Amino acid sequence: MKLVELASTIRSKNAGVDHITFDVICRDRANFERVRDSGVLNRGAVARLFGVEEGRVTDFVVFEPANAIKFTIRRLRPSGSMGESDLFGAQQYAPLFDVEIP
Amino acid sequence: MKTVRIITPTGHLGTTPLEKASFERGCAESPDFIVADSGSADIGPYPLGADRPASDEVWQRHDIEAMLLAARRLRIPLIIGSASDTGTNRGVDQYVRLVREIAAEHRLGPFRLAKIYAEIPVDEVRRRLKDGAVVRGLNGRPDCDPVTLDRTDRIVAVMGTEPIRDVLRAGAAVVIAGRSSDCAIFAAPLLEAGHSLADAFFCGKAMECASFCGEPFMGKETILGRVDGTGVYLTAMHPDQRCTPASVASHAMYERLNPFREYVPGGYLDMSTCSYEQVDGKTTRVTGQTFVPSPTTSIKLEGSGKVAERALFITGIRDPYTIANLDRVIGWAKGKLTERFGPIGGTYNVFYHVYGRNAVMEALEPTPAKAPLEVGIVVEVTCDDAARAETICHIAGKNLFYARLPEVKGTAGTAAIMSDEVLHARPAYEWTLNHVIEVADPRELFRTQLETVGAGDPTARP
Numbered sequence: 001m002k003l004v005e006l007a008s009t010i011r012s013k014n015a016g017v018d019h020i021t022f023d024v025i026c027r028d029r030a031n032f033e034r035v036r037d038s039g040v041l042n043r044g045a046v047a048r049l050f051g052v053e054e055g056r057v058t059d060f061v062v063f064e065p066a067n068a069i070k071f072t073i074r075r076l077r078p079s080g081s082m083g084e085s086d087l088f089g090a091q092q093y094a095p096l097f098d099v100e101i102p
Numbered sequence: 103m104k105t106v107r108i109i110t111p112t113g114h115l116g117t118t119p120l121e122k123a124s125f126e127r128g129c130a131e132s133p134d135f136i137v138a139d140s141g142s143a144d145i146g147p148y149p150l151g152a153d154r155p156a157s158d159e160v161w162q163r164h165d166i167e168a169m170l171l172a173a174r175r176l177r178i179p180l181i182i183g184s185a186s187d188t189g190t191n192r193g194v195d196q197y198v199r200l201v202r203e204i205a206a207e208h209r210l211g212p213f214r215l216a217k218i219y220a221e222i223p224v225d226e227v228r229r230r231l232k233d234g235a236v237v238r239g240l241n242g243r244p245d246c247d248p249v250t251l252d253r254t255d256r257i258v259a260v261m262g263t264e265p266i267r268d269v270l271r272a273g274a275a276v277v278i279a280g281r282s283s284d285c286a287i288f289a290a291p292l293l294e295a296g297h298s299l300a301d302a303f304f305c306g307k308a309m310e311c312a313s314f315c316g317e318p319f320m321g322k323e324t325i326l327g328r329v330d331g332t333g334v335y336l337t338a339m340h341p342d343q344r345c346t347p348a349s350v351a352s353h354a355m356y357e358r359l360n361p362f363r364e365y366v367p368g369g370y371l372d373m374s375t376c377s378y379e380q381v382d383g384k385t386t387r388v389t390g391q392t393f394v395p396s397p398t399t400s401i402k403l404e405g406s407g408k409v410a411e412r413a414l415f416i417t418g419i420r421d422p423y424t425i426a427n428l429d430r431v432i433g434w435a436k437g438k439l440t441e442r443f444g445p446i447g448g449t450y451n452v453f454y455h456v457y458g459r460n461a462v463m464e465a466l467e468p469t470p471a472k473a474p475l476e477v478g479i480v481v482e483v484t485c486d487d488a489a490r491a492e493t494i495c496h497i498a499g500k501n502l503f504y505a506r507l508p509e510v511k512g513t514a515g516t517a518a519i520m521s522d523e524v525l526h527a528r529p530a531y532e533w534t535l536n537h538v539i540e541v542a543d544p545r546e547l548f549r550t551q552l553e554t555v556g557a558g559d560p561t562a563r564p
Contacts, residue, residue, distance in 0.1 A: 009352065013357045014143070014144050014357060014359050015357050015359045016143065016240070016241060016359070016536060017143050017147075017533040017536050018240075018241050018242070018533075018536055019241060019359055021357065021358065021359060023352065023355060023356070025348070025352050030152070039146055043439065050466045050468060051465065051466065051468055052466070058241070058242070058359060059122075059359050059360040060271065060504075061360050061361060061362070063351070063355055063361045064356060065347070065351040065354075065376060065377070065378055066348060066351035066352040066354070066361070067348065068351075068352060068355060068361075070360065070361055071356050072359045072360065073466075074241070076465075077532075078147070078148060078502070078532060078533035078536070079143075079144070079147075079533065080145075080146025080147045080148065080531070080532075080533065081147075081409075081530070081532050081533075082409060082410065082412065082451060082453070082482070082484045082530035082532075083451070083453040083463050083482060083484075085455060085461055085462055085463070086462055086463070087144070087145075087146050088144050091462050092462075092463055092466055094463075094464075095467075095468050095469060099204060
């Protein structure tokens, strides 16, 4: 099943001026455990998905109280620098939709 | 321990107007304080660097008027943090002016008003560096050196609870604070009432974006926070919104590097052992948070500096052959710029934002674009000189119209030009400081002034 069908929220947002953070929040506990236990989402996998070196994934956390998985990618330039494409970092999450969860 | 109730109607005062119905519902819950954060770094480095507001004064006045009238009617303090988006001295003075104007218009007062300034001259940081202070880079940034400061036009320090607690104790009925930690403006009155650091900062963390901690998703609706020694209680005031364990927990992790720690001057809030419990249809209680003090006090510094002037040009392309060969087209256009103006990245820069392909995600985009029906291209040029930026930008855009491809059919023009003009954009700025500086006293970077607003005896009623 695709991640988009198991999650109620998939979002991205600035976390300070140097990072974009991604939240995957599942509909319920069962979906969350399925995503968590599949092991499909991990630091290396999200680095590969977004085509960044693993070192740029600064945080990867399973956050049980929110049925959520959260990770953070360091920006190459601070938010709002010239050439900026997404000032709030709010539209970077879409590639997560199609991640297959067994 | 005294139960304290706080309401907040907006997560960023001034961006768009607060919703009055749920705010009035909150006012009917016997609140002890009205608190609102007015700042954000999300708006980018321009407003701080150029010292301009990002919000419209119409909505800033609207929200301050609603909150000030309610606070005076209920005889409770009003605390506003990070005045006018950036929390510079200009922001504090602007909000103080609005408070005075609104008070005069509605014949409010007398009441005591506190203003807390948070701006620090660049030379003051330079002096501290020279005297041996370490201005440590956050999140992998290098420490600040004199070159970093050369690139910086304006700096604000981010206050914790201490300056706000001081003015509350001095009897301030309205507090207009410069740049402040979002959660400190809520924590200050809770700490004054004797509540724990853990509950005070958690309450602030949960409430700082107002109704973002409830579900379903709504902005600008009022949230009530209650702290009574048995936990932090969060209640949605909109009839169709609820604070649930899921909504509060998911807000605890919102826009932060990780969901467990919130750093404030003097330590951090640890949320890794929180438990969340639904206590009624609209309320969630949170317990288990702890506060971990640090041996030293560090204050965060935000700085921004001007990089260049900026110009924009907008075009679109519909021809499928041109779209399929867009990289060649842009490559040719860039080649013409190099011919005339020297290398890109030298005395100027150019960015072709191709909407319909990868303008939004750029290098993070993993999915190759399927041939889009149309693409929109925003050409951005930056250069020290505004007139030269305009000249370069016009050619950078028009060269998409004159693009040379061997098989092109549309020989009357290879791009749709929305309007044959260069748009003047705000100058490009850059976040130069995202650092912390160690201080002996958490108040030492901030300046406080108290005054009386309205007529009569200021000591008559606080």
